[in-house]
Amino acid sequence: MxxxxxxxxxxxxxxxxxxxxxxxxxxxxxxxxxxxxxxxxxxxxxxxxxxxxxxxxxxxxxxxxxxxxxxxxxxxxxxxxxxxxxxxxxxxxxxxxxxxxxxxxxxxxxxxxxxxxxxGAVAPYTRPDNEFVATWGAFTAAQFALVAHRYLHTYGVAWERVSRVAVTIRNHGHANSEAVMFGRGPYAIDDVMSAPRIAEPFGRLDLCLANxxxxxxxxxxxxxxxDTGRPVVRIVGGGCEWHRQQYVQPARYEDVGMIGQDAARRAYEASGLTHDDLDVLQLYDVNSFEVVRQLEVLGFCGQGEGADFLDDVDISLGGTLPVNTDGGLMSHSHIGWGAPTLRIVEAVRQLRGEAGTRQVPGARTAMAGGAGSGAQYYNLLLLQRG
Missing domain, CATH: 3.40.47.10 (Thiolase/Chalcone synthase)
Structure with a gap:
């Protein structure tokens, strides 16, 4: 790459x-x-x-x-x-x-x-007419839940520690006037943990929107x-990993738990950056678990150590590692085929200094992510203010 x-x-x-x-x-x-x-x-x-x-x-x-x-x-x-x-x-x-x-x-x-x-309770594209999916009535959240359950069991992580992610990202959306969930919070861990269960371990507030x-x-x-006269946001690296067609055969944590790690390595090599150089992350937060998993994949911590990492690092606005500053897919918006582009849009706005009240001061490098373990592919883009 x-x-x-x-x-x-x-x-x-x-x-x-x-x-x-x-x-x-x-x-x-x-x-x-x-x-x-x-x-x-x-x-x-x-x-x-x-x-x-x-x-x-x-x-x-x-x-x-x-x-x-x-x-x-x-x-x-x-x-x-x-x-x-x-x-x-x-x-x-x-x-x-x-x-x-x-x-x-x-x-x-x-x-x-x-x-x-x-x-309907779920968007139609979350229940595709795919082999092994339509037959048994599986849907997107359930595919990711299989991976998350195995992770929790393998590393002995309590779900409450993962659901802290939803609190932070949803509160970003609560404060963003452009977000679908603007003004719907603020949220606390009790709100997330007591929300109706959708596909264990996910409750409704652990999952992304459909709008x-x-x-x-x-x-x-x-x-x-x-020529625009605005700060230039350069594409300096990126990569993709594809394990298997999404939502056909169920994902196994053993196969996809670290999917994206090689793509991240190649992106860092191409750009000359490391994870320590990133000022803001726009992760694909299709659920709380995926944010924790991606932090591991991107090299911020070891496999199975994402919850421990969040004990020491603040991912909120004003924190040491701001994540999904607009509210992400959980609180800002998920629009089907347009959702992956939204993560890049927020990264660009941050690097231009155009994010308003959610601006990360001095942001010069950003990462945008796409898809995740349950989808069995992952992609990322590294951007830098020129």
């Missing part, structure tokens, strides 16, 4: 996030996010020659993700598209590689959902990013 010293995130855009967006569909929400990101970058659709984004319809291809349909709808001649995994960190890494190779100059990454969530909205970002050359 090589570094990308000449590539940057030049623009980011996020629509309003809500439990449901009335009168708006996914196409409209994604277009709004795209326009916001392009405005942020001082660009227009005519400047885009690469796209990575799942096509939501109507019309177009029946073969998903279908990034090329965006070019058709926008009337853009494209030099490059990504349908490999067109969201978040994988899309950013592929776009950076394509720009560095001269295949395109500016890539729009976009995703989200609107008008799709009903009144609507969209997010987008523009990846381009560092020189073009400097």
């Amino acid at each position: 090589s570094s990308f010293p000449k590539v940057a995130v030049a623009g980011v855009g996020v629509t309003r996030q809500a439990r449901r967006l009335e009168g708006q569909d996914t196409l409209q929400a994604c277009l709004e996010a795209a326009r916001l990101a392009l405005d942020d970058a001082g660009m227009t659709f005519d400047d885009v020659d690469g796209i990575a984004g799942r096509w939501p319809g109507p019309g177009g291809t029946v073969f998903h993700p279908g990034s090329l349909d965006w070019g058709s709808m926008l009337g853009l001649p494209l030099r490059w598209i990504s349908d490999t995994y067109p969201q978040g960190i994988p899309a950013a890494l592929e776009a950076a590689a394509a720009i560095e190779a001269g295949l395109c100059s500016s890539v729009l990454v976009l995703g989200g959902q609107a008008g799709e969530l009903g009144e 609507e909205g969209a997010a987008a970002m523009v990846i381009t050359s560092e020189s073009r990013a400097r």
